[in-house]
Structure formats: C-alpha cells, structure tokens
Amino acid sequence: MTDLETDVIVVGAGGSGLAAAVSAAEHGASVIVLEKREQPGGTTGIAVGSYTAAKTRQQRAAGIEDDVNAHAEDAGKFADSTIEARNNEPLRAYFLDQAADTLEWLQSFGLSFVGPHPEPPNRVPRMHNVVPGGHAYVAALQHALRQHQGKLICQASVTHLLQEADRVTGVAVNIAGEPREIRARYGVILAAGDYANNHQLIAEHKGTAYRDIEGINPHATGEGHQLAAAAGGQLVNMDVTYGPELRFIAPDKTSKRQGLPTHGRSARLLGAIAKRAPKWLTRRMAKRLLVTWQHPENALFDDGAILLNEQGTRFVDETRWPDREIALAQQSNKQAYILLDGELHQRYSAWPHFISTAPDIAYAYVADYLRLRPDVAIRNPGLREVCRQRNLPTTAVENTLRTLNATAKRNAPCPYGRAVCRELQSGPWVLLGPVKAYFTTTEGGARINRQMQVLDADGQVISGLYAVGQNGLSGMVLFGHGLHIAWAMTSGRLAGTHIMHATGPQHP
Numbered sequence: 065m066t067d068l069e070t071d072v073i074v075v076g077a078g079g080s081g082l083a084a085a086v087s088a089a090e091h092g093a094s095v096i097v098l099e100k101r102e103q104p105g106g107t108t109g110i111a112v113g114s115y116t117a118a119k120t121r122q123q124r125a126a127g128i129e130d131d132v133n134a135h136a137e138d139a140g141k142f143a144d145s146t147i148e149a150r151n152n153e154p155l156r157a158y159f160l161d162q163a164a165d166t167l168e169w170l171q172s173f174g175l176s177f178v179g180p181h182p183e184p185p186n187r188v189p190r191m192h193n194v195v196p197g198g199h200a201y202v203a204a205l206q207h208a209l210r211q212h213q214g215k216l217i218c219q220a221s222v223t224h225l226l227q228e229a230d231r232v233t234g235v236a237v238n239i240a241g242e243p244r245e246i247r248a249r250y251g252v253i254l255a256a257g258d259y260a261n262n263h264q265l266i267a268e269h270k271g272t273a274y275r276d277i278e279g280i281n282p283h284a285t286g287e288g289h290q291l292a293a294a295a296g297g298q299l300v301n302m303d304v305t306y307g308p309e310l311r312f313i314a315p316d317k318t319s320k321r322q323g324l325p326t327h328g329r330s331a332r333l334l335g336a337i338a339k340r341a342p343k344w345l346t347r348r349m350a351k352r353l354l355v356t357w358q359h360p361e362n363a364l365f366d367d368g369a370i371l372l373n374e375q376g377t378r379f380v381d382e383t384r385w386p387d388r389e390i391a392l393a394q395q396s397n398k399q400a401y402i403l404l405d406g407e408l409h410q411r412y413s414a415w416p417h418f419i420s421t422a423p424d425i426a427y428a429y430v431a432d433y434l435r436l437r438p439d440v441a442i443r444n445p446g447l448r449e450v451c452r453q454r455n456l457p458t459t460a461v462e463n464t465l466r467t468l469n470a471t472a473k474r475n476a477p478c479p480y481g482r483a484v485c486r487e488l489q490s491g492p493w494v495l496l497g498p499v500k501a502y503f504t505t506t507e508g509g510a511r512i513n514r515q516m517q518v519l520d521a522d523g524q525v526i527s528g529l530y531a532v533g534q535n536g537l538s539g540m541v542l543f544g545h546g547l548h549i550a551w552a553m554t555s556g557r558l559a560g561t562h563i564m565h566a567t568g569p570q571h572p
C-alpha cells in the first residue's frame with residue numbers, strides 16, 4: 065500500500081545521503097531520508113573526517129598556491145598503476161574541481177576545519193580535518209535538514225525500488241518491521257554506503273579467498289549497490305577495495321570526542337582553539353585518533369615481529385600482503401596478536417620506527433599504545449605473564465619461538481616462506497592485539513553521469529535514480545586520505561542540486 069509521497073527520497077543517512085537531502089531541500093524539495101539503523105551516521109559517523117581539496121579558503125590563508133589540475137595529477141599517484149589505470153578520469157577531475165565549493169558549503173552549516181595538512185605525494189598540503197571528527201558532518205547536516213523541514217526516518221530499511229515503465233518512482237521500505245511504500249515525484253537517491261561487510265558481494269567480485277574478511281563498519285552491507293543493480297544500473301570496479309589491512313580491534317568505550325560540539329558557535333570555538341592549540345596538544349589529540357583506527361605498519365614484520373593466533377602459533381608469512389590478511393581471517397575468532405621482543409620494543413619507541421601513523425600529523429609508538437590502548441597493548445618482562453594476560457597457551461608460544469629462533473640461527477628457510485626470520489630472544493615482551501584483517505571500504509559503485517544519475521549497461525540514464533557517495537563511485541579511484549568524504553559531500557550536494565532540474569544524460 066502506498067502511504068507516503070514526497071519529492072525526493074534518500075536511501076541512507078550517512079554523509080552523502082544527508083548532504084544530498086540538505087541540498088535538495090535547499091532547492092525547495094520535500095525530502096524523506098530513510099536510514100536502516102537506529103541513528104544516522106554510517107561510516108561517515110566513525111570516520112576521522114579528513115577532507116582533501118585544492119584551492120580552499122584554508123590554503124589561501126596559509127599562503128598555499130594550488131590548482132585543481134595539479135590535484136588531479138597528484139590524486140593519480142596514490143594507488144598502484146594497475147588500479148589507477150581503471151580510474152574514471154573525467155569524473156574524478158570534475159569532482160576535484162567541485163570539492164572546494166563543497167567545503168565552503170559545509171562551513172556554512174557551522175562546521176569547522178583544521179589544516180590543510182600535508183599528505184605526500186600531494187605536492188602541497190590539501191588535507192582539511194573536520195573538528196572534532198567525522199560525526200560532526202552528521203550532526204551539522206542533520207541540523208540543517210531539520211531547519212529545511214526535511215524528514216529523517218530511522219529503523220527504515222529500503223528493500224526494493226518501485227519502477228513504473230522505465231522510471232524509478234519510489235521505494236519499498238521496512239519501517240520498524242512494517243512494510244511500506246513511499247513514492248518520489250523527482251527521484252530516489254541511493255546513499256547506502258559500501259559493501260565492505262557483504263561477504264557474498266566480496267566473494268563474487270574479488271574472489272572467494274576474501275570472503276571471510278570483515279568490513280570495519282559491520283553495517284556496510286552493500287544494499288545500495290544491490291538496489292542499483294536490480295534496477296538495471298551498471299556496477300563498475302566492484303573488485304577494487306581499500307584494504308584488506310591489519311587493524312587493531314576497535315575500543316569498546318565510545319570516544320570522548322563524541323561528546324564534543326560538532327557545529328554552531330561551540331564548534332566554531334572548538335575549531336578556533338584547535339587552530340591555535342600548541343603542536344603538542346594537536347599531536348596528542350591526533351594520536352588518540354590514530355591508535356583507534358590506523359593499521360600497524362608493515363615495517364614491524366619486516367623487522368622481525370611475528371603474528372600469533374589464539375593457539376600460540378604462527379600461521380603465515382607475516383610480510384606478505386594480502387596472504388597475511390586472508391590467512392588471518394581463517395584463524396579462530398579471525399584474530400591474532402603481534403609479538404615484539406625487547407629489541408623491537410626499543411626500536412619501535414622512537415622516530416623513525418612507529419607502530420602506526422597519520423602521515424605528517426602524528427606517529428604512535430609502543431608507549432602510546434600502552435597508555436592509550438591498554439586493551440590492545442601489554443608489556444611484561446616475562447613471556448609467561450604476557451601469555452597469561454591474553455589467555456595464550458604458554459607452551460605453544462614457547463615452542464613457536466624455539467622453532468623460529470633455531471631457524472634464524474641456522475639461517476635456514478623460514479616457515480611459511482618468509483624471506484627473513486629474526487630471533488626473538490628476550491623481554492620486555494610487548495604483545496599488541498587482537499588485530500584483525502579488515503576492508504576499510506570498497507571502491508565499486510554504480511556508473512553515473514555528472515548529474516549523479518545512474519546509468520545502465522548501455523550508458524543510458526535510468527530515469528528517477530541517482531547514486532552518491534560509495535554507491536555512485538562510477539569507477540573513480542579515490543585512494544589517499546580525505547577523498548571519500550570529499551566525494552560523499554560533493555556528490556550529495558550536486559545530486560540535490562540536479563535532481564530538481566534533471567534534463568537528461570550528460571556523460572563525463
């Protein structure tokens with residue numbers, strides 16, 4: 065039964081969906097945003113919040129000269145050449161050209177940014193960081209949506225698109241368990257995030273070996289992609305993923321940042337404080353962030369650290385990506401621990417040997433993990449005590465080390481094909497983890513044009529259907545930090561603008 069009608073329906077209340085909804089509402093549309101979870105946010109809500117763009121107000125204030133062509137060139141240097149070869153160059157260049165305007169638009173809602181920070185191979189600093197974190201986008205846009213009388217319905221999971229003739233006319237949605245249909249006069253915007261935690265889509269497009277690897281956001285299950293495909297949309301680059309990577313499991317406590325103001329006068333004040341804060345303070349804040357989400361550096365393993373599963377044994381060549389991540393996902397509870405001996409502990413206690421980094425912003429060493437993440441870092445002079453604290457079988461760990469050390473001493477081939485085995489002899493021992501293998505995000509999405517309209521296999525517009533954020537990546541390769549959120553916000557802003565005057569296909 066059809067029981068609601070509106071101008072625009074947005075599927076998903078993460079960053080791109082809220083941006084699309086606010087933008088459409090600003091252009092006079094009545095808007096309903098449907099969100100499957102109890103609250104809005106999605107991956108945007110747990111993100112660090114970096115936003116990378118060229119020719120921004122912040123760059124000008126810092127005396128940085130930049131241009132979007134240079135940014136487009138640098139954006140192509142982050143992924144390896146085989147992935148980069150598949151990039152949708154015209155669309156990425158168009159997006160980068162629009163990103164600074166979107167940043168201005170976001171600031172009009174009271175959002176505050178620090179930076180720009182450098183991130184090579186970007187030739188100049190381009191990374192802007194929202195204060196206090198990714199959830200600020202969600203709070204500010206939600207507030208703006210309310211001001212424009214937009215409607216947000218949570219616990220509303222969209223299951224199907226309604227189609228009449230060749231046009232998408234609405235959605236079928238389960239609202240708190242009740243099936244409903246909602247019609248959209250102008251169109252439906254898919255903004256349902258990525259499929260990092262959809263094991264079936266990952267297996268189908270990337271290979272069954274990757275099936276058991278989880279997404280950092282467990283709710284990133286790819287419904288938007290499936291809705292687009294069911295309506296005849298063309299999906300591209302579905303095998304391209306950001307990760308898998310080793311990451312420490314998330315802390316159980318909600319970050320203290322969640323309580324900080326996100327927009328309006330208080331956020332502007334916080335932004336002003338953050339801009340003027342002494343370097344040690346911003347570094348301290350950044351460290352807290354990076355011990356939460358960043359991955360342990362591969363150099364740890366090149367230097368001799370090993371991975372131990374819950375049975376206390378090694379199970380893979382720790383230096384080989386992605387075999388390491390694939391094997392890790394097969395271990396019990398899909399998790400393992402990183403063991404460092406006293407020598408490695410000392411080495412990873414000062415520059416240039418860090419456990420994790422947000423490049424050029426902050427670096428975290430063993431002591432930072434012991435202080436800020438005691439749930440994933442312990443140190444003890446005795447191996448037995450380390451094993452006891454993490455419930456690892458001591459005898460098995462001792463046997464593992466005996467085999468490793470004997471192999472290293474004889475210069476014999478290292479088990480699991482590792483090129484170099486290094487002896488791990490004495491404490492103080494540091495055990496980091498649990499670590500798991502995670503996909504951070506996925507890079508496949510619906511093919512779209514510059515109006516964010518979804519295209520079918522022949523490149524024809526599917527009338528009434530739009531895709532933004534991770535749903536509308538259209539083959540763009542957005543590696544490096546800060547481009548996913550910049551795209552989520554920019555595609556949302558543009559979709560909201562275009563949906564009110566859709567005139568037909570314009571291919572990038």
Ligand SMILES: Cc1cc2nc3c(=O)[nH]c(=O)nc-3n(C[C@H](O)[C@H](O)[C@H](O)COP(=O)(O)OP(=O)(O)OC[C@H]3O[C@@H](n4cnc5c(N)ncnc54)[C@H](O)[C@@H]3O)c2cc1C
Pocket residue numbers: 075076077078079080081098099100101104105106107108109110111112113114115220221222223255256257258280281283284287288357504505532533534535545546547548549550552
């Ligand atoms: C830990 C972490 C940190 C990151 N940090 C950064 C960063 O600093 N900078 C950056 O650029 N990128 C970052 N990223 C990536 C970036 O955050 C995301 O790519 C981006 O925010 C995605 O925005 P989105 O709107 O497409 O999806 P989301 O923000 O995930 O929103 C999708 C929404 O749709 C909802 N939904 C899904 N299916 C349905 C359905 N069927 N019906 C109704 N609702 C549905 C979801 O619940 C969700 O709320 C990070 C990613 C991770 C995992």
